[in-house]
Amino acid sequence: xxxxxxxxxxxxxxxxxxxxxxxxxxxxxxxxxxxxxxxxxxxxxxxxxxxxxxxxxxxxxxxxxxxxxxxxxxxxxxxxxxxxxxxxxxxxxxxxxxxxxxxxxxxxxxxxxxxxxxxxxxxxxxxxxxxxxxxxxxxxxxxxxxxxxxxxxxxxxxxxxxxxxxxxxxxxxxxxxxxxxxxxxxxxxxxxxxxxxxxxxxxxxxxxxxxxxxxxxxxxxxxxxxxxxxxxxxxxxxxxxxxxxxxxxxxxxxxxxxxxxxxxxxxxxxxxxxxxxxxxxxxxxxxxxxxxxxxx
Numbered sequence: 001x002x003x004x005x006x007x008x009x010x011x012x013x014x015x016x017x018x019x020x021x022x023x024x025x026x027x028x029x030x031x032x033x034x035x036x037x038x039x040x041x042x043x044x045x046x047x048x049x050x051x052x053x054x055x056x057x058x059x060x061x062x063x064x065x066x067x068x069x070x071x072x073x074x075x076x077x078x079x080x081x082x083x084x085x086x087x088x089x090x091x092x093x094x095x096x097x098x099x100x101x102x103x104x105x106x107x108x109x110x111x112x113x114x115x116x117x118x119x120x121x122x123x124x125x126x127x128x129x130x131x132x133x134x135x136x137x138x139x140x141x142x143x144x145x146x147x148x149x150x151x152x153x154x155x156x157x158x159x160x161x162x163x164x165x166x167x168x169x170x171x172x173x174x175x176x177x178x179x180x181x182x183x184x185x186x187x188x189x190x191x192x193x194x195x196x197x198x199x200x201x202x203x204x205x206x207x208x209x210x211x212x213x214x215x216x217x218x219x220x221x222x223x224x225x226x227x228x229x230x231x232x233x234x235x236x237x238x239x240x241x242x243x244x245x246x247x248x249x250x251x252x253x254x255x256x257x258x259x260x261x262x263x264x265x266x267x268x269x270x271x272x273x274x275x276x277x278x279x280x281x282x283x284x285x286x287x288x289x290x291x292x293x294x295x296x
Contacts, residue, residue, distance in 0.1 A: 040086070040089050040090070040091075041090035043090075049093060050090050051066065052089070053085055053088065053090070054087065057085070058070075058085075058223065058224065059074060059079075059085065060223050062091070062093065064242065064281065065281075066093040067237075067239075067240055067281060067283050068094075069219070071253070071254075076091075076092045076095065076096065177213050177235055178294075179213050179294075180212055180259055181210075181293055181294070181296065182209055182211070182212045182243060182276060182278050183203055183209055183266065183278075184207070185276070187201055187202075187290075188201065188202050190290065191286075193286060197286035198242070198279030198289055199278050200277050201275060201276045201277075202274075203266045204266065204274060205247055205267055206247060206265045206266065206267075207266040208266075209231075209246060209262065209263055209265065209266055209276055211259055211260065211263050212241050212278075212293075213259045214235065214258050214259050215234055215256075216233065216254065216257070217231060217253050217255045217257065218233065218234045218254075219253060220232075220249050220252055222270075227244040227245070227277070229246040229269045231246065231249060231251065233257065238282055240284075241278070242277075242278070244270075245268055245270060245271040245274075245276060246276075247264075247265045247268070248264060248267070249264050250265070251263045280292050
């Protein structure tokens with residue numbers, strides 16, 4: 001009897017199925033049993049506007065890093081179950097129309113769409129015709145022995161200097177907006193692209209967290225590891241803001257909010273202390289919020 005009980009106990013320990021956390025939207029699924037089956041979207045690998053899923057990715061994280069809503073990603077890729085994505089799978093991360101009308105540059109932090117510039121196009125046909133006509137007229141004058149026209153030096157207009165590789169100004173341009181501080185505390189930790197992708201701001205549990213600008217809630221939940229209770233607002237096609245470690249979330253996905261509206265209460269979820277972690281992302285890439293927020 002004792003031997004049988006011992007064996008039964010060992011059998012239970014060996015055969016216990018691993019526990020899978022399915023709480024995150026778009027969590028990467030385990031490898032499929034049929035390794036020869038092509039992964040979804042693999043034919044689009046490396047193409048502009050597409051993203052190859054890596055270990056640890058979720059649709060929420062991919063959306064944050066590409067400046068998109070996870071719901072839009074699921075819709076564009078016709079994902080029946082947003083929880084089931086696989087390492088190596090390739091998904092679209094820009095709207096179908098944008099993918100065909102813009103040159104897309106893929107980077108480690110996301111995807112940036114860049115409109116095609118005139119400099120990449122062929123010279124206009126009318127300009128070429130005018131140049132040919134001028135050459136014919138000059139040849140006719142030379143043949144007739146007419147005095148040559150006085151030489152005129154033409155000074156080319158210098159091209160405008162390239163824009164500096166700094167964040168766009170807070171005001172100006174169709175997608176540029178003004179941000180306000182999301183809470184009143186002092187800054188605990190500043191922006192560091194490799195270690196801290198935003199600002200950590202101090203406060204007390206329950207302090208109000210305010211929307212930094214008008215926008216739409218594209219995520220509200222706790223499905224992104226390291227962020228705790230998180231809200232992501234999409235302000236336009238360029239900017240997202242993220243508000244992490246909240247005690248309570250006061251808005252829902254797809255809800256429109258106004259700048260200064262209370263959207264959460266400060267907390268310490270998935271953090272070492274009570275604080276707000278605040279990010280501004282420009283086309284998915286984290287930028288220093290201190291350069292976009294007003295002085296105080």
